[in-house]
Amino acid sequence: MESIISKILDQIDLQLLNALQNESQLSNTELAKMVNLSPPATHARVKRLESEGYIDRHVAILNQEKLGFDLLCFIFMSTNIHQADKLELLEKELKAMPEVLECYCLTGEYDYLLKVAKKDRKDLEGFIRKLNQLGITRIQTSLALREIKYSTTLPIS
Amino acid sequence: MESIISKILDQIDLQLLNALQNESQLSNTELAKMVNLSPPATHARVKRLESEGYIDRHVAILNQEKLGFDLLCFIFMSTNIHQADKLELLEKELKAMPEVLECYCLTGEYDYLLKVAKKDRKDLEGFIRKLNQLGITRIQTSLALREIKYSTTLPIS
DNA sequence: GCTGAAAGTATAAATTC
DNA sequence: GAATTTATACTTTCAGC
Numbered sequence: 001m002e003s004i005i006s007k008i009l010d011q012i013d014l015q016l017l018n019a020l021q022n023e024s025q026l027s028n029t030e031l032a033k034m035v036n037l038s039p040p041a042t043h044a045r046v047k048r049l050e051s052e053g054y055i056d057r058h059v060a061i062l063n064q065e066k067l068g069f070d071l072l073c074f075i076f077m078s079t080n081i082h083q084a085d086k087l088e089l090l091e092k093e094l095k096a097m098p099e100v101l102e103c104y105c106l107t108g109e110y111d112y113l114l115k116v117a118k119k120d121r122k123d124l125e126g127f128i129r130k131l132n133q134l135g136i137t138r139i140q141t142s143l144a145l146r147e148i149k150y151s152t153t154l155p156i157s
Numbered sequence: 158m159e160s161i162i163s164k165i166l167d168q169i170d171l172q173l174l175n176a177l178q179n180e181s182q183l184s185n186t187e188l189a190k191m192v193n194l195s196p197p198a199t200h201a202r203v204k205r206l207e208s209e210g211y212i213d214r215h216v217a218i219l220n221q222e223k224l225g226f227d228l229l230c231f232i233f234m235s236t237n238i239h240q241a242d243k244l245e246l247l248e249k250e251l252k253a254m255p256e257v258l259e260c261y262c263l264t265g266e267y268d269y270l271l272k273v274a275k276k277d278r279k280d281l282e283g284f285i286r287k288l289n290q291l292g293i294t295r296i297q298t299s300l301a302l303r304e305i306k307y308s309t310t311l312p313i314s
Numbered sequence: 315g316c317t318g319a320a321a322g323t324a325t326a327a328a329t330t331c
Numbered sequence: 332g333a334a335t336t337t338a339t340a341c342t343t344t345c346a347g348c
């Protein structure tokens with residue numbers, strides 16, 4: 001059975017998405033050569049993929065180490081907030097914190113998982129103190145000792 | 158006391174990095190206007206930031222949901238491997254798996270944290286079986302119920 | 315979706331500050 | 332030494348087919 005995607009995205013679309021998620025600076029001309037299409041046809045497809053929301057955004061990935069972000073932490077936490085509107089506020093505040101790179105609601109022991117980048121332990125301490133003021137009941141922090149892989153590339157091919 | 162970075166990167170460099178990590182498709186002309194420099198001067202700075210490793214790569218962020226990746230999982234695992242060369246092999250294999258988006262060595266109860274994207278439960282089951290064949294002793298899987306934030310933007314400003 | 319032309323960009327070289 | 336202006340090559344992008 002075919003997936004839903006294959007009915008909307010053909011092989012060329014997937015090739016384009018895959019090329020761009022690995023190297024978004026590829027020129028339209030280069031992309032066109034890769035998929036054996038004319039530059040205008042290629043351009044139209046990429047624009048379509050963007051406007052239809054398959055491509056969320058284009059970003060530059062900076063080097064954490066070179067920029068002094070020595071601490072990458074995973075913070076598990078639970079809250080005693082249960083009112084829907086107050087939970088929403090909490091999530092809005094978490095989202096607005098620039099040091100919070102990722103945040104998910106998780107199955108399991110804790111309510112939330114946060115991925116946080118900080119420059120040093122003092123910064124991290126301040127951040128955790130800030131969390132405690134938001135109605136967080138339980139926090140467990142794990143430090144990343146070593147990065148083995150960091151990718152934004154979805155396995156679409 | 159000034160940070161190390163401020164000795165190498167000036168305010169304009171940080172502005173450029175910050176602009177590009179949020180929207181890497183900005184044209185050189187637009188960047189130049191933002192930082193009040195001529196396009197060639199801006200271009201030289203960006204190239205320098207790339208060649209010196211402050212910018213790792215440029216990528217397009219795809220929409221997981223639209224592409225059918227319904228399962229985002231965080232897998233904690235420990236291994237019984239202790240030989241250095243065999244551990245290296247394990248890490249190389251983890252790195253090579255396209256469904257493994259991120260992988261870190263962690264402090265705490267488990268040796269590794271994996272962030273894994275899969276299309277459905279059957280796929281996930283197959284993946285976990287594959288892990289079990291690599292010398293993994295203990296696995297704990299948490300599913301992301303909801304994404305509150307997903308960002309690649311470091312808080313450099 | 316293709317071809318060919320027009321507009322806009324990136325980039326290298328020469329010049330100035 | 333670093334930024335600017337000038338000039339060229341390349342790319343994107345819009346017609347018409």
